Amino acid sequence: MKKTYQLDTLTCPSCTMKLEGMLKKTEGVLEYEVFFNTSKIKLEYDENVVDSETIKNRIAKLGFEVLKEK
C-alpha cells in the first residue's frame, strides 16, 4: 500500500529526522521518504502488519498534524 501524507509545515530538519526515526522503527513500513521542503511523507507499508491510522497516530504523537492523505 502506498500513501502520501501532507503534514503541516516542517520547520526544522530535525523534525525530518524524528519522523524518519519513527518510520524506521515502525513495523510494516517498507519504504519511506520524508520531504522537508514540501512537508510530505511518501511511504509504502504492508497493510497486513500496520494500518494508516496507526502510522498517522504516531506522526501526531511526534507533534505533527496530517492535513491530507492520498
Added chain:
Amino acid sequence: MTKLSKKNRVIIASVLVVISFILKELQGYAPITIAFMLGTTLVAGIPIFKNAFEALKYKIVGIDALVTIAVTGALFIGEYWEAAAVTFLFMLGDYLESRTIEKTRSSIRALLDLAPDTARVIREGQEIEVDPEDVLEGEIVLIKPGEKISVDGVIIEGNAYINQAAITGESLPVNRSVEDGVFSGTIVESGYLKVRADRVGDDTTFARILEMVEEAQDKKAKTQKFLEKFSRYYTPGIIVLATLLYLVTRDIVLSLTLLVIACPGALVISTPVSIVAGIGNGAKHGVLVKGGEIMEKLGKIKVLAFDKTGTLTLGKPMVTDVLAFGIEKDELLRVTALAESYSEHPLGRAIINYAKEELGEIQGSLEDAQIITGQGIKAKIEGKEYLIGNRRLLLDNGYKLDTYESILQEEEDIGQTAILIGLNMNVMGIIAIADIVREDAKDLIKNLKSLGIEKVVMLTGDNERAAKAISNELGIDEWYSELMPEDKVKAVITLQEKYGATAMVGDGVNDAPALASAELGIAIGGAGKDVAMETADVVLMSEEIKRLSHAIGLSRATVRNMKQNIYFAIGVAALLLLGVLVKTVNLSFGMLVHELSVLLVIINAVRLLGYGDKGFSKRKVMN
C-alpha cells in the same frame, strides 16, 4: 491542553508571560508570580516536552530535548522566570518560523493553486462539469474565457488567447487555434475552445512539472547533506559538553545556558530555506531547477555548449528570400506551393506556410507530381512541367546554372538553403530557406559572457557553412559541425576535460545523450518535450532561451544567499558562546537571540523570491 491550536497556545502563553513579567517587577518572586511563571512554562512547554520524549523513543535527540533539559534544570534550581521565558520564546520562535518558512515555499504554493479545479466535458451530447481527474482521454473539453484548461490536448474548434504562465512563465497571452496544442493549467483569456483531451490528470505536462518541482525541492544540496550529518552528532555532543562543563565548574546555570544557545537551528535551516526559495523563484520564471545540488552547480558552469537546430534557432525552416526571373513573384510562390503540397519535406512546409501568409489559400490544383528523393519534385500544374528542388535536380535535367552560381553561393555562405524552380530549361526563381536564429539568442550570448562564462560553444549536426554563419552572427567562440548524437557526447566530454564544468543546452531526443553526459544538462522548451525534460537537470519551460541567463544568475544568488546564512548562523553561535563563557548572556536572552537568528535566516531567504523582478538591484545580478 494538547488540544489547543498552535495559534491559541501562543496567545495564551503570551498573556501569561506578560503577567508573569509584571508580577516579577512588582512583587518579586512571590508565590503568585511563581504560579504564573509555572503556568507559562506548562502552556508553552508541554508540546516541546512531549515531542522531546516521543523522539527519544526513536533514539533521536533533537532541539526540543535540549530545551527540555534546560527548562527542567532551570525549574530545579528555582529559576522560574528563565524557564517561563525560554519555553515561551522557543514556542513563539517556532510559530513565527513556520509562518515565514511558508513564504519561501509560496511560489510553489502559487503554482499549485494554478491547478484546474473543474472541467466541462461533453458526455452523451450533454455539457457537464466534472473533476479534471475524471476526464477521459479523447473526450471533448469546453473552455470559456477566464477558465483554466484542464487537460493537454489539441484544439478542434475555436480560437483563443491563452495565458501560458503556469507552464512557460510567460504571462503574455498567445493566440491558439484549430490543430494547435494546449496545456493543462493555462488560462483562456478570451475566446472559446473545444479541445480533444490527449493527456489527463497526472499525465499532463502541468502535473508532471508540479511533481518535478516538488521533488526538486527535496533533492538536497551537498552543503545541506553535510549540515544534516553534522547536526545528528552535534546535539548529543552538546549535552555531553554541558555535562562536562558542569562537572568541571559546578556552575549549573552556565551549563544550562550552553544547552540553549547551542541549538543549531539557524545553521541547519540556512541551506534548505535558500534552496527552496531559489527553486521557487525559478519555477515562477519558467525555469525548473531539479534540486539543490543542481542549483549549486549551475552557477559554477564555465562552458556552455549549445545544440543549434531548435535551440539557438527556432528549428523551423522559414522562407527568407524569393527571387523571381521573368515571372511574377506571387505566381512563382503559387506554383511552388502547389507542387510542395505533394511532399512532406520540412522545406516544402516552409514554402507552403509562407505562400499562405502572402497569398491566402492557394488557388489551382496539382495535376501530377513525382518526388525525386534527395533532389526535389517534378510537378505538372496547369499543363506545365515544373522542376522544383536543389542544384543537382536541375543539373541532372540539363539546366545551365552558371549565371545563378554566384547567387546560390552567396545564399549558402550565410547558411541558407536554396530551392530552384525550373520550367522549360529556364530557371524561373530561387527561394531561400533558412532556420531562423532565435531573436533572443544574441542577447543571451552577450549576457552569458558578461556573467563570466568562459566559452560558448555550438554543437550541430548541420554542415560547416551553416554552423560558421550562425556562430559568426551570434558571437559564438567555437563550433563543431556535422556531428552525430554520439559525436556530441564526445565533444562535451572533450570540452569538460579542456575547460572544466560544461553544461549542454539542447531541445530534443537527439541531444539527450549529450544532456546526460554533461556536468549539467539544460533542456529548452520543455513543455511538451518529454525526453529532454526528463533527462535534463535544468528545464527552461518556455521557448525563450534568454531565461538561461536568469537561471545562472539565480543559481549564483542562491548560493550567495546560502553562504550569507551559514556565516551568519555560525557567527551568531560563536558570539553567543563567547557571551555565555564571560557570563553576559543568560538563558532567556540566549534563547531570544537564537530564535531571532533563525528568523533572520529565513527572512534573508525570502528575499530570493524577488530575484530578477523589477527593482531587484542590477548590481547584484551582475556580480
